[in-house]
Every structure is written in structure tokens, then in C-alpha cells.
Amino acid sequence: MKLPAKSDLRADTAWVVFQVLELGKSSREALALAQARHSKQDSAWLQEMAMGVFRHLPQLQIWLRALLDKPLKGNKKILEHLILLGFYQLAFSRVSDHAAVSATVNAADALGGVGLKGLVNAILRNFQRQQMASNTSDDAIIQSGLPKWLYKRLHAAYPTQIDAIVDAMNTPAPVWLRINRQRSSLDEYCSALTARDIPFTLSAEHPDAVILSQRLPITSLPGYAEGWFSVQDGAAQLAAPLLNLRANQRVLDCCAAPGGKSTHMLETEPALDKLIALDNESARLTRMSENMARLQLSAELVCADAADTRSWWDGNQFDRILLDAPCSATGVIRRHPDIRWLRKASDIEALQTLQYRILENLWPTLKSGGVLVYATCSVLPVENTAQIARFLSEHSDASLLKMDSQETAEQPGRQILPGEQQMDGFYYARLLKS
Template identity: 75%
Template sequence: MKLPARVDLRADTAWVIFQVLEQGKSSREVLALAQARHSKQDSAWLQEMAMGVFRHLPQLQLWLRELLNQPLKGSKKILEHLILLGFYQQAYSRVSDHAAVSATVNAAELLGGKGLKGLINAVLRNFQRKQLAQQLSEDPIIRSGLPKWLYKRIASAYPEQLDSILAGMNQPAPIWLRVNQQQCTKQAYCAALAAANIRFSESQSHPDAVILIDRAPITSLPGYDEGWFSVQDGAAQLAAPLLEAQAGERVLDCCAAPGGKTAHILERTPGLNHLIALDSEASRLKRMTENLTRLQLSAELVCADAAAPENWWDGNLFDRILLDAPCSATGVIRRHPDIRWLRKAADIETLETLQYRIFTQLWRTLKPGGTLVYATCSILPNENTRQVSRFLSEHSDASLMPIYQEETPERPGRQILPGEQQMDGFYYARLLKS
């Protein structure tokens, strides 16, 4: 379905919401198309509104079912998403009620709903009249903003931390920067931010990181064109230190695009013998090339299936492997709210199978005495601790290199939960090949 012929902020926002929820498109893909039609200010509004709808979708749908007698079907389905946007503006945003109703109703005509403008107006007016914005559901699943299957899995895995996890998932993510120590010291970069009147904080646990307090366009930050920094969450910045690559070593970064961890490895260890960055998507590797070029770094980029080394591996064993495994991305939902609706319960088993196949295939490319770091941006145990425990039990030449003292083969690795020390949800385990 094409964007509305005439440019309209609310019509375009509803189109983005529809594409994600009904067509299964990534918000990153469709947002870029819609935002290209608008000013920077309007683009930011469009993104804020769409992401807000994804975060509060169960509550918005509950109100929709109460106020809309019959669901809209076929080509008119997109108008339900326009109504959801109207609800969100009234309940969760700073948009005035008058603008939320009038401008949303006017957008209906651009989405093929000229004859339904009266219905949409009535629904949004009833929302105001009944003061539904003050009547939030007491159902914990609806309040969580998650699909039922995901809520239940998280509640089962983390009963004591459930409230803090949900709070972390529904908070906007801070912007972490990683200073490229090959181009600029952290001290110098902090001075550059201060000179530009951009407020920030320093992380005590991340030697290369700063966290922005003032949000600003990334490309306008000091040193962007010179490659002084990358945008990378604090949890992802732990990968390179855990891998501990050394000068002269041969390293594989698997499922590497868009290249943040690859770049960090290169920045920390400029004397590497060879680094191969592997990914199965050519478009993502193109973006990775652009990122590495800006940072003035280089690696061998290979487009191939990690689970089939016979198609890309030259037989030379690696000293260290970083496996950033394909996963549910449930740890980064705060950053990408559409994930909660794009991911389905059935996807998890498929991902588990793929993760383990890649894990076992890469293990044979690792030197005896070599290190493999297994990582995901998931918080689901099936993708994390259970995968590593199974691997340890089935591979006698694999042993755990603990990240912290309390680790055991039955409960291996470090699980970071969303919001912990301002980080995304992430998992790491480190294995030694005997």
C-alpha cells in the first residue's frame, strides 16, 4: 500500500502504524518513507506518535472495542489505526483535544475514508465525553503494553523483577555514545560536547562511553564526520571488552551488521592480524561499510550464512569469535516498540533452533584455547542461559569462562535487564575451547 497521495502528518502516521501492525513491516523501514515527506519537527512528531501507539496498543484497542460497534474491514481497516492515533493524542500526548479530533478526522479523507468522517468524529468525541483517558484498565497485561504471550513468558522467568522490567521496556531509551579512541580521547570528546552546550553524563562502568542528556540530531554532534564517536547502547559496548581480542589474533564477528561491535573491537585492538565481519544481509553490510569508513576503520566483510561455514570459511581457525546471535530482540523493545507486535510466540522456537545451529557450526572454526562470546539482545532464558547450558552439556571441549563469580554451567552468563544501569536488555556468556 502506497503512502497517501497528499502529504498529511496524521494520515502518514496512521499509514506507518497500519504497515507495522497489519502488514508486518519494520517501523524503521516505513518510518523512513513517511518522514522523508516532512520537516524535521514534524518527522519527530510522527515518530513519537507512532511509537507511542505501539507502546500503549492494548489499552488503545480496548477503548476502540468499546466505542466502535463493528470493526472496519478491507481497505477501511487503516481508519481504525487513525482512530488509535486520535486516542493516543488525547490520552498520552500534549496535543490539544480540539486538534487531536479535527485534524485526525480531516486525515480520514486522504486514507479513503471520506464517507466515514462522521463516524470517526463521533468515536473521538465520545472518547472525550466519556473521559476514557482517565479510565485505564487494571488488567496487568493490558497495562504492560505487551502481547499476552510475551507478558506471560517474562512474568514466568522474572517474577520478582517483572515490574522493573516492564518499566524499563516502556521508558524511552537514552542515547549512549562510544568514543572512538583511535580518533579522539574521551576527555577531549567530553570537552567538545561541553563547548557545544550539549549536556551529558559519563558512565563509570564504561570507559569509552558518554550518555547524552540533551537530545540532538546525531549528525550534528561534534566530530560526527571525523569519526570521533558511534551511537551504541551501554549493553552492546560490553561485547568487545568481554571478547578481549589481542594484537596478532584472528577474530570473527558473526551476525555483525550494522557493525558497532566490530568497530569497537578494532578501536580497542588496532594490532589485530585479521578480523572477518560476517552477516547474511548485503544491505546491512553496505551500511556497515559506511559506518566503518566514517570511523576510519577496516575489516573483511563477508556476506554469507553463518550456519554454513563450508561456504565462506577458508579453514584457518579463529582465536576469538563473537557470536551476536539472531534473536527475539526482546531486550531492546524500549528502543524499538514495534518489536512487541512484529514478533510472534512461534518465532521463538525457530530462533532457538537457528541460534544453536550457528553456535555449533562456529565452534568448529575456533582454535583449541580460543574464546567464544555468545550474545543476544534478548531477555528470554530459552535464547540465553538454556542455550549455553545445553551447549556446555553437549560439548566436552567447552567450558565456561565466568563473567562474574556466581556463574555455573546450569546458570551461565550475565543477563542484563532493560533499564539496568540505563542499558538495554542483553545477554552474554563466554566459553573456552579446551
């Protein structure tokens, strides 16, 4: 990915949007490159605007089609994304109309659109003149800001909860911290936050969690360098307790990077015999190693394909396995709005196949009497309840270790929906090997 030669805040924001929507790149990677050449304040603005475009894309595209006679092509295509950014500023942001228009038009220079500045200006002026910001679609799918295929799947699965799910997906997520009980305690950390006048709330279901009431730079929080806490959503914090860890157990965390659940396991039960953290991306394991070092924890990190057990398993079975399976990530769209446009309907079947293959191949590595926790950050039943129901029906040595009395073999596990108790969307099921 190559940034525009000239640094311009709005041009760089449009470039990030272009990388995601046209080239299928991750916003995290594109943002890191773009933000590196801007101040902290401008970097925050850049991210807020890009994420806003992703959340409102269907409506922004309707306006674009109404005002742009012919689609732009080739190296001019990126200017369409600059116009989308202009619409977003005018309709949904606190940016003044004058700045939204003039600065956006000037940004065309940095994107190689000197000859099209007049077009950009005319479209944005027409948008204002026709008061199009107040002319929004009443179509539920357009209003949701989701692709049609995803909205329809969510509506089919959760017909009475669809509005709440959409609202949660379009609301920025709060910052959850998990206190490292090997370095501090919840009471001690709450006192440190209070001393710094940092407001927070607590969660009855999460004994190590703090929810910040405002977004702050993580590195500025008390005890960051000393490893007093990790940033981890409340839904993800449920994984380690579900494993019911005990001293001297041999544990596998599969698809482990960047390591939030692994470190929680080590904090919960420091006397494990061994924790193997497995992931197939070396760069993510490097990041995990850095997290481990900050928290003063250690595990055996292995880079391998989880499904190819012959390449990494030594034959010694595990007492506990956490399979945080590769998934559609539809439960964390509120944190990563670009997921809605990066993920395609055609991806889901391939993900289902991969999830089931990993689950089947890991099962022989679990001891008799051992527990496997299957987890995803998806809200699609085909990746969750359907997978576990199928597995139970095909494996006589697997039984459901219920977390709730309402679970059945046909409807196993716990589905957390986005926004539930301020958590991300997540799914858990526990399997006991007989």
C-alpha cells in the first residue's frame, strides 16, 4: 500500500476508505500507515471519519449515485471515496459545513485530482443546496449500514432483536480492562483510577473487569508499563473462567494470538503444568510475546496450522482446550466497522468448513474427562450452535457441559449479542470428553 505523495488529512482518510472498500485491505493496517504522518489529534479525527464512512456507507452511496452522473474510473476512482467522506462530514459529523467542503475539495490535489476539484466542489455544493442530509432512506437495510446479505441473515436469526443488534453494531464499543490479578487487584486498580479522576464502572459477571467511562490513551492509564491490566472486552473475559482451570493441567489455547485469553488463563491459574498458545501467523505471535512480557507471564508459543496436528502435537493430550475458532467476526463489527464490507456472504461456508475441521482434528488431542471450550466472535448460528449440534450428533464421546439449564444438544452454548451487558457479540460452548 502506497500513501499519497502529499500528506493531507482528508486525502489520507479517503485513501484508507479506498484501501478497504476497493482493495479489501484491513483498516487496521491502512490506518497505521496513514496515522503515522499525523498528530495524535488528527490521527483520532482520521480514524473517526473513516469508521463513520464504513458505518453509513449504504446511505452515502445512494447520495453519490444521485449526484455523480458517471462513475469515476482508474486512478480517479479514489475521488469517489473523498466525496463520500465529504458527505459524511456534512451529514453526520460535527465538522463545520465550510471546512467540510473547502478542505475536502482541496484534498483532491493530493489524490491526483487537480482537474476534478470543480466536480468535487459541485457535488458537495449540490448536496448542501438540495439539503440531502435530511433526505435519508427509510429502507431498514440502508438505515442499518450493513450489507444486504448480513442484515437478512441477522433478521432471520433474531427477528425480534434485530433493531437492538443493529443499534449496538453502530455504536462505538466501550473500553474494557481486565486487571492482572498476579500484579494488582480490582480494588487496588479502582483506587488508582479514582486517584487520577478517571471515571469507570464495574460488571457483576466479571470479577477482574473495569469499564472506562471515557476513551483515553491506553498507555497513559495507571500501571500500563507495569502490566497491571490488559485491554479485553467483557465477552472475551468469560473464556478463562469457563475452562475451570486447575494446577498442573496441560492446556492448549488454539488460534491464540494476540494472547488476551492466554494471559487471562495464566493470571487465573499460574500453576498450570504447561500452556501452549498456537497460532498460524508469526507476526501475531510476535505481538503476543510482547504482551506476555509486559504482563510478566510466559507460555510456549507455537506457529502452526491448528488443523494439522501432526505438524505440532507431541502426542501428550491436554486437560483443557480453548478453540477460539476463525470466524466471520460479525460480533465485533462495532469495534471494527470495516468488517461489514471486508466479509462477504461467500466467506461463511468456507469458514464453517475450516471451523469444523479444526474442531474435529483437535478432539483426539483432548484427554478423556477433559474439556474443550469452543468460542467465536460471531453472531451467525451457522458458525455457532449449528457447528456444536452437528459435532455432538457425530461424536458419541462428546457431551454438552452446560453453562445454562436451557441449553440442549440441538441448541447448545451461549450466544452473546452485541451490546448485551456492554459486551461484544460472542459465542461459547463447552464439550466434555467421556
